[in-house]
Amino acid sequence: MTCTDYLVVGGGMLGAAIGYGLARQNLGCTILDAHDRDFRAARGNFGLVWVQSKGADLAAYARWTRCSTELWPGFSSELEELTGIDLHYKRSGGVHFCLSDQALADRQAHLMKLAAASDGAFSYRMLDHRELLELEPELGPSVPGGSWSPHDGHVNPLYLLRALHAGFIRHGGNYQANRRVKTIEACNDGYRLVTEQGEIRARHLILAAGLDNARLAPMVGLKQPVYAQRGQILVSERVPKLLNHPSNYLRQTLEGTIQIGDSKESVGLDDGQSVHAMAKMARRACQIIPRLSQRRIVRGWGALRVLTADGYPVYEHGGNAWAFSSHSGVTLAAAHALKLSTMIRDQSLDADLQAFTANRF
Amino acid sequence: MFHDISHASRQPCVSLLLDGKSIAVPAGYTVAAALLTQHRRHNRTSPVSGAPRGPFCLMGGCFECLVEIDGVSNRQACMVEVREGMNVCTQQGAGELTTDPETLSYEV
Numbered sequence: 001m002t003c004t005d006y007l008v009v010g011g012g013m014l015g016a017a018i019g020y021g022l023a024r025q026n027l028g029c030t031i032l033d034a035h036d037r038d039f040r041a042a043r044g045n046f047g048l049v050w051v052q053s054k055g056a057d058l059a060a061y062a063r064w065t066r067c068s069t070e071l072w073p074g075f076s077s078e079l080e081e082l083t084g085i086d087l088h089y090k091r092s093g094g095v096h097f098c099l100s101d102q103a104l105a106d107r108q109a110h111l112m113k114l115a116a117a118s119d120g121a122f123s124y125r126m127l128d129h130r131e132l133l134e135l136e137p138e139l140g141p142s143v144p145g146g147s148w149s150p151h152d153g154h155v156n157p158l159y160l161l162r163a164l165h166a167g168f169i170r171h172g173g174n175y176q177a178n179r180r181v182k183t184i185e186a187c188n189d190g191y192r193l194v195t196e197q198g199e200i201r202a203r204h205l206i207l208a209a210g211l212d213n214a215r216l217a218p219m220v221g222l223k224q225p226v227y228a229q230r231g232q233i234l235v236s237e238r239v240p241k242l243l244n245h246p247s248n249y250l251r252q253t254l255e256g257t258i259q260i261g262d263s264k265e266s267v268g269l270d271d272g273q274s275v276h277a278m279a280k281m282a283r284r285a286c287q288i289i290p291r292l293s294q295r296r297i298v299r300g301w302g303a304l305r306v307l308t309a310d311g312y313p314v315y316e317h318g319g320n321a322w323a324f325s326s327h328s329g330v331t332l333a334a335a336h337a338l339k340l341s342t343m344i345r346d347q348s349l350d351a352d353l354q355a356f357t358a359n360r361f
Numbered sequence: 362m363f364h365d366i367s368h369a370s371r372q373p374c375v376s377l378l379l380d381g382k383s384i385a386v387p388a389g390y391t392v393a394a395a396l397l398t399q400h401r402r403h404n405r406t407s408p409v410s411g412a413p414r415g416p417f418c419l420m421g422g423c424f425e426c427l428v429e430i431d432g433v434s435n436r437q438a439c440m441v442e443v444r445e446g447m448n449v450c451t452q453q454g455a456g457e458l459t460t461d462p463e464t465l466s467y468e469v
Contacts, residue, residue, distance in 0.1 A: 237435045238408045238455040256408045256455050291458050295435065
């Protein structure tokens with residue numbers, strides 16, 4: 001049986017970021033990852049580093065999100081210097097397209113509420129069609145407007161994940177794939193986990209296994225009430241520059257593809273695709289950028305978001321065990337790596353993050 | 362560099378334009394095969410690095426053989442059969458998008 005000081009269950013966006021942050025503090029850390037074919041939100045991600053629209057009903061979440069996006073530029077440079085992997089991170093400001101007058105009015109009300117709860121720390125601007133056209137000259141004539149925020153940006157989420165793993169290993173972390181955890185029990189000096197490939201003991205346990213957290217957390221007395229929501233993504237062939245900013249519905253990658261997203265389906269544990277959702281996304285994308293209709297879609301996939309009933313993260317701590325679930329793994333990666341990991345070391349969750357415990361449900 | 366070991370060379374030829382130059386190739390060839398008969402080293406440049414690219418997998422998987430065919434960019438040359446009078450152009454980067462509203466297929 002092997003032993004480790006800190007054991008992270010899950011090598012996705014949360015587990016890899018937390019593991020990276022622990023290893024970076026020279027703490028002995030092992031990440032147990034499961035299988036390539038498992039549900040992996042981290043590998044189906046859209047790649048927004050996003051503030052606008054997050055946390056209107058929970059100020060602590062808006063603060064945590066802003067904190068992470070402030071850390072992101074330095075975090076990105078740190079990872080790139082350490083691993084040599086260019087994350088394609090760009091903090092260009094972001095656009096939220098509204099496709100009807102009603103959507104535009106709702107958006108304004110939503111952002112006013114978010115700004116009111118932010119003590120002036122959140123900046124945004126509502127844009128009518130003409131103003132939006134100045135930011136995005138390819139905008140279609142039927143889009144009434146949108147919102148813009150300087151806090152937002154985007155990143156290649158696959159390079160991010162790869163860099164987190166590479167950085168974790170560079171800092172001495174021990175990454176083990178194909179080790180799904182079967183059972184966990186507390187023992188006198190920590191936890192004993194039975195995995196597909198033998199047992200492992202840990203003094204400190206961090207559960208970051210995405211949807212599987214719902215199964216694992218109760219084994220150590222923690223709650224992770226998460227469910228799956230499917231999102232699909234379409235990717236176009238490479239096109240000349242059509243978009244200057246990332247947005248809620250589409251973004252152009254550095255290589256030139258347009259990524260189209262933001263479908264939401266409740267279909268249980270099915271990460272496949274549906275023509276209905278794909279057609280809706282494609283129509284919407286062509287309404288926003290009409291010239292996109294000249295080009296073809298070359299890839300698409302479905303993935304399962306890890307969501308809670310109110311959409312906010314759920315962070316739990318008890319004994320030497322922690323459990324974390326969040327839909328915003330990319331945006332929060334910097335805060336998870338640089339802040340949360342030190343709270344784990346100090347065995348104390350910051351007061352502001354107590355808002356994320358499961359007793360709110 | 363390449364020679365035809367199929368019976369296609371006995372087929373009647375079709376003529377097409379390749380970067381403005383008329384060439385004749387056997388009917389039934391793909392555009393990629395037509396490019397190879399011309400001993401072309403590349404048919405496009407990468408939109409990321411600008412490096413030259415040529416047909417590679419010849420079965421629709423690699424997207425390296427992209428060319429402009431009859432005004433449409435990013436066509437996979439290996440998946441399109443030659444036609445009489447076809448206009449094939451090598452492609453720079455991601456290719457051009459039209460601004461002509463008549464050619465926008467999507468109604469907005």
